[in-house]
Amino acid sequence: MKEPILTLVVPCYNEEAVLKETANRLRAVLLSCAQDQLISFRSTILFVDDGSRDQTWAMIDHYAQENQEITGLKLSRNFGHQNALIAGMETARPYSDCIITIDADLQDEVNAIRKFLIKFRDGFDVVYGVRDKRETDTFFKKQSALLFYQIMEKLGVKMVPNHADYRLLSRRVLDEFVNYQEENLFLRGMIPLLGFKSTKVYYNRAQRFAGESKYPLRKMLNFAVDGITSFSVAPIRMVTYLGGMVAGIGVLIGIYALIQHFIGHVVTGWTSMILSIWMIGGMQLTAIGVIGEYIGKIFKETKHRPRYIIEKRQLTHTSFETKIF
Numbered sequence: 001m002k003e004p005i006l007t008l009v010v011p012c013y014n015e016e017a018v019l020k021e022t023a024n025r026l027r028a029v030l031l032s033c034a035q036d037q038l039i040s041f042r043s044t045i046l047f048v049d050d051g052s053r054d055q056t057w058a059m060i061d062h063y064a065q066e067n068q069e070i071t072g073l074k075l076s077r078n079f080g081h082q083n084a085l086i087a088g089m090e091t092a093r094p095y096s097d098c099i100i101t102i103d104a105d106l107q108d109e110v111n112a113i114r115k116f117l118i119k120f121r122d123g124f125d126v127v128y129g130v131r132d133k134r135e136t137d138t139f140f141k142k143q144s145a146l147l148f149y150q151i152m153e154k155l156g157v158k159m160v161p162n163h164a165d166y167r168l169l170s171r172r173v174l175d176e177f178v179n180y181q182e183e184n185l186f187l188r189g190m191i192p193l194l195g196f197k198s199t200k201v202y203y204n205r206a207q208r209f210a211g212e213s214k215y216p217l218r219k220m221l222n223f224a225v226d227g228i229t230s231f232s233v234a235p236i237r238m239v240t241y242l243g244g245m246v247a248g249i250g251v252l253i254g255i256y257a258l259i260q261h262f263i264g265h266v267v268t269g270w271t272s273m274i275l276s277i278w279m280i281g282g283m284q285l286t287a288i289g290v291i292g293e294y295i296g297k298i299f300k301e302t303k304h305r306p307r308y309i310i311e312k313r314q315l316t317h318t319s320f321e322t323k324i325f
């Protein structure tokens with residue numbers, strides 16, 4: 001049997017501090033896996049520069065010229081982690097038998113790649129990298145992640161807990177994946193929806209090798225809200241139920257107010273009036289907010305804008321046949 005061609009897809013946003021080490025470690029893994037006949041010698045690493053403002057692209061460009069197994073893609077601006085991954089996956093699809101997405105910061109243990117590939121050889125189409133422990137994460141990050149998984153599960157979205165975007169996908173899965181053309185794609189929720197035979201590989205998540213996290217709290221919150229609203233209309237339904245409940249309470253309060261009116265104690269109703277105005281006002285604002293969130297989604301989707309724009313390519317696969325490792 002011919003060995004499969006693997007492409008490692010690595011999104012990079014201002015990663016000049018780690019890139020050299022990342023490139024070296026990934027090349028070493030690629031080479032050793034190729035020597036053990038797990039993958040073809042034509043396997044490559046695809047760095048996707050997500051509009052970095054530092055030397056990231058210059059470095060990728062340089063490595064790609066020096067090494068046949070290193071390729072690069074430069075997006076025209078910062079499109080975000082998910083879109084950078086998608087750009088890499090779609091670019092690699094035509095010439096890869098499988099791809100593995102991995103962060104540039106070496107937080108994901110590179111040695112797990114070999115385990116992913118063994119699972120792939122055993123016939124799995126999707127391999128999820130799952131963090132063994134999250135001891136390198138802060139207490140807050142751990143708790144908020146847990147809460148997020150719980151909410152998602154309640155909403156009926158199947159996700160693999162403690163799995164980030166470190167995963168292997170076979171060509172078959174990628175072929176199906178490209179049919180999902182929605183703009184706001186949340187990979188962690190999407191991939192399980194595709195089905196196929198999947199498994200998990202556990203690994204230890206290390207500290208960032210260098211540089212700092214590109215996911216501040218604000219981005220994390222956006223990511224969570226997007227994740228929820230792209231997969232579920234449950235929040236809207238909740239608001240509807242809440243609205244019904246509030247309307248019911250309103251009727252009771254109305255009856256109470258009328259009775260009070262006929263008894264003659266009109267002024268005593270002031271407190272409850274103020275309370276209900278604020279309560280209902282709050283509910284309405286929340287409801288409008290949730291609905292607005294979905295309308296915003298529809299607005300964005302109907303424009304059918306591209307998810308990313310490629311500015312430059314540094315690919316070697318066009319001349320695959322003549323190149324060796």
Ligand code: UDP
Nearest residue numbers: 011012013050080081084103104213214215
């Ligand atoms: N990243 C990206 N575009 C962005 C933000 C991040 O391509 O807008 C990349 C980043 O270079 C890294 C990966 O996505 O390779 C994960 O980001 P980071 O390590 O900052 O996230 P964290 O591990 O802190 O969640």
Ligand code: MG
Nearest residue numbers: 103105107208
């Ligand atoms: Mg990281």
